[in-house]
Amino acid sequence: MAKIILNNQEVETREGIPVLQAALEAGLNVPHYCYHPGLSVVASCRLCLMEMKMPHPKTGELGWAPKLMPSCQTPVRDGMEVRFDSDKVHENQERCMEFFLLNHPLDCPVCDQAGECHLQDYSYHFGKSESRMVDQKHVTPKKDVGPRTLLYSDRCVMCSRCVRFCDEVAGTGELCITNRGSKAEIDAFPGKPLDNPMQGNVVDICPVGCLLDKDFLFQQRVWFLKSADSICTGCSTGCSIRIDQNEDHVHRLKPRFNPRVNQWWMCDEGRFGFKYIHDKNRLTRLRLRRGESFESFRWESLAETVRYRFENIAKKQSDKKIAVVLSPFLACEEAWLLVKTIREIAPNATLILGPVPTVEQDERFPVGATNGDTKFIIRKEKCPNRNGIELIIKHFGGNTETFDAFVEQASAGEYAAAWISGGYPTEWVSKDFAKAAGKIPFKVVHDLFGSALTDEATLVVPACSFAERDGTFVNATGVVQPFARAIKPPQGCKRDGQFFYELAELEGLYQSPTVLGMMAAEIDEFKEVYVPPQLPEHQH
Amino acid sequence: MAWKAIDRVNAPTEESPSLSEPLKEKIRGFFDRYPTKRAVLIPALHMIQDDHGYVGWKAMEEVAELLEITPSDVFDTVSFYSHFWTHPKGEKVVMACRSISCDLLGADRVLDECKKVLGIGDHETTPDGKYSLMTEECLAACDHGPCLMINEKMHKCVDPANVRKILEDDANDKLDIPRSNLYDGANRTSA
Structure with missing residues (x-):
């Protein structure tokens, strides 16, 4: 156990976990894209930056460090003091959001993710209401990256969660980042598409509407869906899942976090294996x-x-x-x-x-x-x-x-x-x-x-x-x-x-x-x- | 799909050269210089580009197999460095500087003249495969602008009127000092 001071309040948490995780567990809404507890930490999105107290190099006196620190990459140490509610932190979040939306097409009305999109949420909570961008937007293409998945590069925030998932969890490494800097894009090697038995998870962990499931594409607006917590029946692993349905029609299954069974993931076999529910040949008469x-x-x-x-x-x-x-x-x-x-x-x-x-x-x-x-x-x-x-x-x-x-x-x-x-x-x-x-x-x-x-x-x-x-x-x-x-x-x-x-x-x-x-x-x-x-x- | 999407499901249709056995052997020769096979990627890509003129899809796949990494890892690296070409490159690459000092000294006119003489645009290759043209951010000779670089030979203080003469000279990429033989660019293993 460790005690840290978070936004002027003492919080009990666990030694060694990222400060971001501790802050989220304490109920704070800290914006983040690249951080996922199941993947390695890259600290690339810069949204979760915080202020931290450090000893002055000359006097040794504790004071707010002049630079912001990535909270996802800073482990909790007993007695540390951090804050997310200062002007400096808010200013960084505002600027980051402006950058994330710089080349974004703002096509929410036709985007499947609308309603559960963290670009929408963060823009509303932490961003500015308007963009100062006067130049033409850099438009990147859509990609057919796999038999079940579409990639809309123009909506991407380059958090690289999908790339890390393929490398670290699926272990197949189909996705990569091509080009660099402002031209960077997620891509797959032609002829080696995203086609592993776990690939559906990249759609779940994509915080925006970049990676989309072809099976669910344009089927439902997510705010019409009602959920129930269920268990996948595909195999004896018994992954915790969420059944999303509307009007008694199941539209998709999503994994639920379960530390003892499936962590954050589920396989495609389970994810897409529910279609028999709505099979017309089902027995419906007591005879x-x-x-x-x-x-x-x-x-x-x-x-x-x-x-x-x-x-x-x-x-x-x-x-x-x-x-x-x-x-x-x-x-x-x-x-x-x-x-x-x-x-x-x-x-x-x-x-x-x-x-x-x-x-x-x-x-x-x-x-x-x-x-x-x-x-x-x-x-x-x-x-x-x-x-x-x-x-x-x-x-x-x-x-x-x-x-x-x-x-x-x-x-x-x-x-x-x-x-x-x-x-x-x-x-x-x-x-x-x-x-x-x-x-x-x-x-x-x-x-x-x-x-x-x-x-x-x-x-x-x-x-x-x-x-x-x-x-x-x-x-x-x-x-x-x-x-x-x-x-x-x-x-x-x-x-x-x-x-x-x-x-x-x-x-x-x-x-x-x-x-x-x-x-x-x-x-x-x-x-x-x-x-x-x-x-x-x-x-x- | 009703709309246009780049296809990554099917293998590319365009032809691209394979790695020859001597080239593969040369890449393998670099294995013991590095702690991991993955680390040989950059020198391997240099060798491929020296040999083929560019790094095509097939070469990327084969080098991935050789280094026991995924083809997407190779694609990632190749596209990160803009000096690796992913489409056929001419025998000689004309690089025109477009940075501030050269620009002030008339680099745009030099570039226009190059385009006119070669009949191609930026990052294109002449039909005979002899020349490719590209712009560069800085060729590190700001005191001698405007500059042109043909392969590894630098041409300083270029007058637009001389561009045709330079481009028609067969020895326009001949170096004053011999090139390092680290990657043996001159000794191609295949034509």
Whole structure:
């Protein structure tokens, strides 16, 4: 711990962190572009300059140093005195802002960043209302720097965050600064575009509208977007994300700061992998089999019917087994409610963890990083909650089975009934599994998309995507993290948690914290839920 | 895209020369003079420019591979120093000073005369590939303005009337003192 005097007030902070970080954490709005806590410090934007007290070289007396110091590059030392509220500091900020806007096209009306742009904010708070520039502006071109990213050089403030990100975090170094001085531009080598699995982050860390996402380009004005804090379901890393939606349509995902999981970043696979939410082929009707065909079924009767049928089978066919296949895409609460219900009805029901989609190996960043210097991992398990489901299966104990063994036993006709939860964004039903499932006389299939399995089902329950649900996921390192819903489920669907809640014969609306509390009373691992700390208000 | 954007996704279409094996060998010969391979970049670029006349896209890519850095790092350095050419340069580069002393002594008329004689503008190359013309901030001979420099040979106190004579003289870039052989500019490895 260190105590420093900041704008005449004593502030407690940590020794060795940049003074800028300490000031932001103390709630000060100190303008900055080039400083990012996840990247190296270059002190190039000169916006965060401060006044600092130093000993006089001759008398040794403490006094304000004549020159301004970059606060991002000055580490905190116990007892130091700095200030950001003097005329000298304000004058520097004003002049810097004038320079930043010298060649800026002021095309905010057509710029995607407008509304969340730090040029706009800083110009308003620290800049001048008009420019004294009389010469013609130096116009730099737009660049198609990568398949997913556009670079508007004319809006750039040369903070070099994107270049440092590619060098230090992604480790691929596609971006560079060409030319020099007032002619400097960000560029990529022709034929070697910005195309690494982490590249979307350069759009997030760009403080202005220079780097833009082609996927989001001209889709929405950011002030129409409403956000919800969620967890990425792309892999078992479980990055904290923000879902930005308008009118129940998800427009983009952005990473949230999470020191234990993803720091400031997320990968492109997660960032752009949400499109299936709005797929037209999603199941949106609760359907019951009548002979060869299906007919619509009412949500109100679902709980009663399912309970009745499972009870009947458990009683009358006690020589055969009942299966519950839990998808690693289910939230812990949903899985817990489902298992609790089925085990109440059929205490010998077999619990099975659904297939875990896996690729060959983890991807580590910076590229080629080993354990010690890894900054980000895209994990090989492409589902968010395998650990959580395993915890629940372990807690309930009793009959459990691996998925492969279940498929084998099912093809041998050992099962009389099954609840099969899917919710995979991609095709997951193998031929063997579909064939095996055909041998189960009564099966409820709870899934996002139609498949060979839903064609065979007795009851098809449409599932909701992660953006429509809330609950908790346990990531690959065992961190229990809550996620919130962002949008309403599509017409005809019911939130998974809600019908599991009704299935468990609990009254009222499903609230994930309530269910989590009930779980925590039984399972120790759920007693501690990790919610990442908020970034200081003025940090970006 | 509906509007014009510079394409960085596709490889450049224009042809540019590759590094010859002797040139690569020469660059490798510099490795043990520096603490890192990255540090050999500037001498390597000098050698490439001496050999090819300019540093093209292909050469940048190949030198990046040789020095185990990214092509964008090379692009960064090449474009930082304005003396590295990224498009074909003539055999001789005529540099006309446009700084204050030369300007006061009539540098603009010298430059105009150069443009007229060569038939090209600033930073352009004659169709026969013999001459390139560029302006310079200061050639460090302010007491002898206006100055022209052809490759590394300085022409001082140039009279616009003499420009044609200077440019037509084949030996106009012959140095009075021999050039340092550090980069062996005279001994090209390829034509």
